[in-house]
Amino acid sequence: MTLLDPALVTPRDARAAFREGVVTPTSGWSAGWTQANLLAVPRDRAYDFLLFAQRNPRACPVLDVTEPGEHAASIFDGDLRTDLPLYRVYEHGEQVAEVPDVRAYWRDDLVCFLIGCSFTFEAALLAAGVPVRHLEARTNVPMYRTNRECRPAGDLSGPLVVSMRPVPSGLVATAVRITSRYPAVHGAPVHVGDPAALGITDLGRPDYGDPVEVRAGELPVFWACGVTPQAAVTASRPPFAIGHAPGHMAITDARDDAYVVP
Structure with missing residues (x-):
């Protein structure tokens, strides 16, 4: 896919580009559309993370949460396994892979959290x-x-x-x-x-x-910063987690101005 100005690319086209192999930090992409951090954890760890986010809202403002095994969200009409430019996979707190597609690592019990991004x-x-x-x-x-x-x-x-x-x-x-x-x-x-x-x-x-x-x-x-959850994964060493590579975000279908308060 040829991309002339990333700022003008729609979220759908950006996700398609990432699915086709474009790997890039996403700051400046899809102007006006909200970007989000990703963390996916097994269902039995999801409550702990939701509580962690509630207790640390500046770093972990949750925008959306999926049902276990789902790989789309209400603000992300794409595939959370393929439609970000780059992912990191963790086992017991250690990064075991950095890949542009995590379908090979996907589990049906994973709950995905989309977390606000300063972009x-x-x-x-x-x-x-x-x-x-x-x-x-x-x-x-x-x-x-x-x-x-x-x-x-x-x-x-x-x-x-x-x-x-x-x-x-x-x-x-x-x-x-x-x-x-x-x-x-x-x-x-x-x-x-x-x-x-x-x-x-x-x-x-x-x-x-x-x-x-x-x-x-x-x-x-x-x-x-929304990379805080991945630092917690590294420090706490849960058995399994998937996150975005820092700066390589999920480009959602929500608008930036939806998150502005008067």
């Missing part, structure tokens, strides 16, 4: 004049594990993961105001400024995604 508010940031550096650089957003522990649930625990965007100091208040209107997709930042306060020692070495330049006069701004 949803990036167009609003740009419209307000707030730069989004990874879009400028055409790279993945940088993401970091922090020293902040999430509130545990059942056997599930782990650190908060954050995404980072450099923001000119004079526009930080604007970025906070805009993103606070999107509580279902992480909302306002959890931290502004010194990364050491989050236990991050080197912005140039993100745990997920790609590094971006922080220029003179800019502050690093950190938002809770």
Whole structure:
């Protein structure tokens, strides 16, 4: 499939492209359509994860949940096994595969959770004049594990993961105001400024995604990130889970403006 401008691609065509083998971070794709993180866990672990999400809503805002074995959702009219660009498969907390199709790993007891993604508010940031550096650089957003522990649930625990965007100091208040209107997709930042306060020692070495330049006069701004569930999987070592590769999201049939509050 030939794609000239990913921002203009419909969710249906984006999913078809990923099904046909296009592998790419999805920031900037399908402008106006909501993107989501994915975590699929066996039914006997689903309550623990739902409770984990309820206790950590900034990092894990749940947009949709499937019935066991289902691989479509009310906001995703596609196949959650094939229609994301890249997946990660975990066994006992260890990543055992990174593949563009997880049908070979699929189980009929899996419950899929679609979790809000901060890509949803990036167009609003740009419209307000707030730069989004990874879009400028055409790279993945940088993401970091922090020293902040999430509130545990059942056997599930782990650190908060954050995404980072450099923001000119004079526009930080604007970025906070805009993103606070999107509580279902992480909302306002959890931290502004010194990364050491989050236990991050080197912005140039993100745990997920790609590094971006922080220029003179800019502050690093950190938002809770939907990769947090996968960090919890790594820390808690459940027998099995499937997630998206960080930055390689599910492009849904929901609109970004559906998640804006007045």
